[in-house]
Amino acid sequence: MDEAEDGGGKIKPLIEKATDSTAAYVEPRLLKAIKCTVRYSDVELRLAAQTLMDLMKRDHSQVRYLSLLIVDELFMRSKLFRSILVEKLDQLLTLTVGFKRNLPLPAPPSVATILRSKAIEFLEKWNSSYGVHYRQIRLGFDYLKNTLRLQFPNIQGNAARIQQERREKEMRSKEILQNKFRTLEENLPSMKQEIQATIDEINQCLEIVTCKEENSLLSHIDDDDDNDEKFRSLELQQIRLNSLKEADKVHEDAENRVVFDTLRELYKLLVTKHLISVQGWISVLIRVEITNARLRDSMLKELIDFRNQIQLVKKKCAESGCSLPAIPKNGKEEEEEDFWEEGKVETIQRTGSSNEPKKLNESLAESSTCGEVKNPSTGCSNRKSEKHELPGNLLRQADSDPVRSKLLEKAPVMSWGSSLDNWGPNKDVLANQRGMEFENHWGRVDYDAVIPAGRIAELNLSASLYKEEQVEIQPCSAPLRKGGLCPRRDLRVCPFHGPVIPRDDEGNPIIGNTSDEGSRVSETAYMESNERLGVDSVEQLAKQAVKNVRDRGHDDARKRKMEKQLVKRAKLAKVREHNEAVLKDAALASTSGYGGVDGADGELVARSSSNSKKETLASMLRPKITRKDRLSQRLLNTKAKDATVRQLTQGEDAKYREAFPNQW
């Protein structure tokens, strides 16, 4: 008995402590402590059930809510706890769900709604896991569901439904895969033939081309032998080699145009159709589940061989240097593929420095010069800032041609727009020649109507916005007393640390670093900067001010970030404080009993802390009193007083009869 009393001292304060909080969850440490305490002692468990039921009766939804959370934790774990609590389940439900009209849930309404929904959820959970063992749970569930018609979340049902849906989806996709596999099985031989034929043709084309190449190469070598003695200089030799290499590439001309055309066509076919379809089949084969694994493996092997072959051919084509069509730009239907192939095209262009890219570059350069003529101011302003953003491959190509590179350096990068559509041509446009018939009832159509070039240029005039160059303002970064560096970003002078000067990582000024004393250093730095300030021209200051105004947006963002950091820091501090408090409590609880002076101290601490907490709990309850409320309150008071007086006098004898019916 003594032991029981002793043990009883332990769980009760723990639970009270745990429920005495404004948080939306039970402090995990306390919960753990409660579980540990209760696990090994039935006495504690009984006491815990009793305490929790008592707490449930408190007139505060927050307390009830936290108790409910603890109840759920214990309910799902201990059988004894279940059997105790099940006896009072109706009471528990009344207090947590608040289905009785004369017993609504208490004050903070926001918490009350959470409490109710949580209680309903828990009841459902309990019913699904322990309903078989406890008639009371079944009854309660049934009552809430069928009599009161409360909405249960039906978690399990939902989960099952989702599972079912997913399974169906999987089945469907499997079915589709199977179908694909079947068609693949049927079509494979014909496809194989087709691909093989294409590859063969490409190879033949390449052969024709390379034959010529060899011829030319031979001649070049002869040349080389002849001229060997003439050119000794190393640089010259290098240049020559380069040019030779350039010449190695077969160039398209009138006589081999047919071959090239065929090659291009075939290449396109190979890359856009065969390669993609082969890859698709491979993925289908990998994903599909069929019983005949051997067949699948063999097919997979075949397909992979094909893919490798195709890639090989592709590479060969690229190496051969024939001008290859830019595949995706040839009007493929899918936009995504356009995006996707972009990189590939570039690589092709890069590897094969053939006629077409050159042409493209030239046209680009030309257009840029045009742009300069048309809009010189834009060009000039943008040129320097954007130069280094030119695509790498263009630059590299530009290296080979000094004139072009020079031009490129000057060329502005235009933003994309419709004005680029008819950039170069400076001629009139026929208005009514769009491939459509405009003969209609509106009258005769003048097919020779012309829009003058000036008008076109006017329509296509591209506007560009002036963009201010962004400047990063250096932080002051003077060492702070509490450690760290000053994060202020001022243009010239920090209001706390004087002028902004370059400093190293620890905050020491870099300029005056050689002198020994820090104070003097800063002083000299200050003087220096002052001087510099004097030197600074007014003009510069004005410029800076303008820039400052422009950068205000940036500053704002930075400020917001700073604020966020501050808030975060405050939160961290609070968490730390709380952790310490909890640790202290845990330590107190774990010491055996509240014996002696220490115990008294602990209790005192606990009481004081609970007092301070209770304030917060109470503050949750406190309603906001308006003037109207106060008036009505006063009115009510007088009315109520009258009523009670009347009632008291009236009910006197009735009460007497009720109270002493057995006395006579």
Add this chain to the structure above:
Amino acid sequence: MWREIANREAGKTRPNSFKSRVTSGLSSDLQLSNHKDIVSPHRGSVNSLQVDLTEGRYLLSGAADASTAVFDVQRATEYEGGGAIAKHRHVFAIDKQHRAAHKFAVSTAIWYPIDTGLFITGSYDHYIKVWDTNSTQVVMNFKMPGKVYRAAMSPLATSHMLIAAGTEDVQVRLCDIASGAFSHTLSGHRDGVMTVEWSTSSEWVLVTGGCDGAIRFWDIRRAGCFRVLDQSRTQLGRRLPVLRRSMTNKKKTVTGNGAKQQLALGRTPGKGSVKLRMHPGLLSTQDRATAHYGAVTGSRVTEDGMYLLSAGSDSRLRLWDIESGCNTLVNFETARLQTSKPIQMATSGDSRLAFVPCMTAVKAFDLWSGETSMVLRGHYENVNCCWFSSQDQELYTGGNDRQILVWSSSKPHEDVSVAEDGDNWSD
């Protein structure tokens, strides 16, 4: 348990004491039965429950949605949870779809005491109907002057087939099934009659309790009521002391009133006894006596027919000695009772426990000391009726939450489910 059986085998204990020991053991720890569910088809509060008196197998329930249902409490219709839970669905139910069904709430449903071929329902639509169980058709209709609160048939009757009906009306009517007419109209109450009970010791004696707070005893062979219980006439203990009784008997024989002693219920000697007999209409002073302040909402005669337990809207329970007509002054612990509706109480077979619906709970009182021995909580709304089946030692309760709950001793059923339902400490 086994030792007791061995004792009985050896003849050390007598059959009666053995039986009473077993039954009291079973009935003293009733719990909500997890193994027996009665699936209620009712959509309104259950107002009346009765297990048939012949087989102890069929439970008849009447509910506020004008429906009546019969359940087989011995054999389950289906099992759930791996055979752990036996579900008892209704054998048949009569609801408003039935052509001859009641229009309003069924307030009482009782079995014909001789067999299960007939049952009787009374309803707030002013009708008492007699049903054939097998064809579920109405065989007889009695139109009453007001809402029917309670109907009763004598479990002992051999010479009459009367249904006593307590209604909104002040008169108690006895409906004769044999003729299909009202055979008696008993007037005396000054307000509606909420409870009607036949004596369990005499087939002629009827006990009625009214909204005027009076409990009246009627001998149906004579006109008028022969006793009105008065809460101020009391006796301490179960019976009058033997000495006084024998003395009074002697007096009676001296005065030559012995003939009257042959009545099944002896008259208590007293001042007014002579006048009583001379004036069956009673003296006005005695006629105005009340058993409760307020309405009498429930009454129950113990199985031996010697005591009457009554409940009133003053939230009191009183135990009356029927023979003397005195309040025995058993102090039942305070309990709040439902006041607006008649309640149906039950007593255990050995008259040791009284089961009383107290709002949402059913309380089991020790009949002789008045102490609460059990509080059975399970209903979520007020409980209206309970019935104790002395054959199974089970209690059936019905309430406003539309449920019919079974309460039984937990002892015989400690089996499969225990293994599954264990502790689950993960940390």
